[in-house]
Amino acid sequence: MAPFIVLAALLALTPFLFAQRGPRTQAPQAPSTEPYDPHDISGIWRNPGGFDVALGPNRPPMTDWGKEKWSKTRASARNSPLAFGFYKDQKDWNDPLFECDPSGYPRNLDYTNYKFVKLPNEFAEFFERDRVWRDLWTDGRKLPGPEAKPRWYGYAAAHWDGDTLVVESSGYDDRTWVDPYGSIHSDQMRIEERYTRLDHDTLEFSLTLTDPKAYVGVWGGRKLKLRLMNSSQQIQKGLWGKRPDGTAYGDIREEYCVYSIEHKFWEGRPLDGVSGDEKK
Numbered sequence: 001m002a003p004f005i006v007l008a009a010l011l012a013l014t015p016f017l018f019a020q021r022g023p024r025t026q027a028p029q030a031p032s033t034e035p036y037d038p039h040d041i042s043g044i045w046r047n048p049g050g051f052d053v054a055l056g057p058n059r060p061p062m063t064d065w066g067k068e069k070w071s072k073t074r075a076s077a078r079n080s081p082l083a084f085g086f087y088k089d090q091k092d093w094n095d096p097l098f099e100c101d102p103s104g105y106p107r108n109l110d111y112t113n114y115k116f117v118k119l120p121n122e123f124a125e126f127f128e129r130d131r132v133w134r135d136l137w138t139d140g141r142k143l144p145g146p147e148a149k150p151r152w153y154g155y156a157a158a159h160w161d162g163d164t165l166v167v168e169s170s171g172y173d174d175r176t177w178v179d180p181y182g183s184i185h186s187d188q189m190r191i192e193e194r195y196t197r198l199d200h201d202t203l204e205f206s207l208t209l210t211d212p213k214a215y216v217g218v219w220g221g222r223k224l225k226l227r228l229m230n231s232s233q234q235i236q237k238g239l240w241g242k243r244p245d246g247t248a249y250g251d252i253r254e255e256y257c258v259y260s261i262e263h264k265f266w267e268g269r270p271l272d273g274v275s276g277d278e279k280k
Contacts, residue, residue: 034200038163041123041195044115044250045203045226052179054109054207054224057082059183060217066184069214073182082181096177100257102152103129104176105169106191106207113232115252123158123165128232128255136167143170150187152176167193178209186213201228 047053059082062070075083076093087093097103103111112129121139126132136158143157148171156169170190178185189211196204208220232252240249 031198031202032200036197036200038197039160039165040118041116041165041197041203042118044113044229044232044252046229047109047111047113048224048226052082052110052181054106054205054222055178055209055220056222058219060215060219062215063213065186066211066214069184069186070182073177073184075180075182078181080181082179082183084182095180095182096175097180097257098262100259100262102132102176104152104173105134105154106209107177107179108132109207110180112255113229113252114226126252128252130256131254136165143168146187150174154191161194163196165195167191167195169193184214185209185211188213198225202226203228 057080070084072094073084074087074092074094075085076090076095076098077086077088079086108127108129112127115126117124117126121137123136123138125134125136132153134153134156136156138158138160140159141157144155148155150171150173152173154169154172156167158165158167160166168190169192172185172187172189172191174185174187174189176185177183189209191210192208194204194206198204203226204223205226206221206223208218209215210218229250230248231250234253235251237248240251242248
């Protein structure tokens with residue numbers, strides 16, 4: 001039981017650890033010479049790490065509606081220009097994740113590695129966080145209209161533009177935050193993602209968010225490079241043994257938000273911010 005409690009505490013602290021150390025930096029790697037299909041992005045891809053990793057910190061100005069909604073957010077002791085304020089005491093926080101609400105998309109990009117699986121009419125995108133997935137339909141369907149019931153992870157349709165998979169999505173439930181700092185969105189949020197496989201081990205990714213009800217302008221567009229993994233971090237080594245050729249079997253970890261654990265961890269835990277020397 002003790003190791004489980006320690007693991008649960010470490011997982012709960014993961015956002016703070018990322019915020020303190022910032023994005024992981026990796027030494028440049030030579031392009032892979034292994035053959036690959038540019039129209040197949042299957043595999044487990046490593047999250048570059050850190051927060052606001054896909055959209056970036058340059059959030060566009062908010063509309064009056066957006067400012068009003070944002071003013072009600074109380075991020076968990078996160079000293080950031082993206083947060084409405086700095087609240088070090090847990091009793092003030094209202095981050096939906098601390099109630100184990102779904103993180104939604106694109107917020108869950110900051111907590112998880114991703115696994116794509118190519119199917120006849122779609123790519124399925126699996127996430128370690130809460131073991132959820134998105135259906136990225138490639139069968140020619142169009143996104144549903146505004147009458148569609150909102151979803152935590154929206155509706156997504158994809159198509160190929162040359163060797164780039166373009167994913168367009170909408171219909172997101174506006175109860176989710178875009179990031180851990182309390183950046184909000186409305187039911188008009190639309191997201192465009194672009195995936196280009198540069199070589200066997202490298203996937204170029206960008207994400208652009210538009211939401212005319214909440215923001216004046218476009219957010220995102222940075223190009224990131226994701227690295228192909230044999231297996232996610234924190235998977236027990238040797239868990240599945242080895243393939244006949246001696247290589248390890250791939251896997252992604254299980255990371256659920258369990259309310260009984262989450263609530264117990266944060267209960268009575270006032271924090272002096274993510275970093276004591278960064279107080280506002």
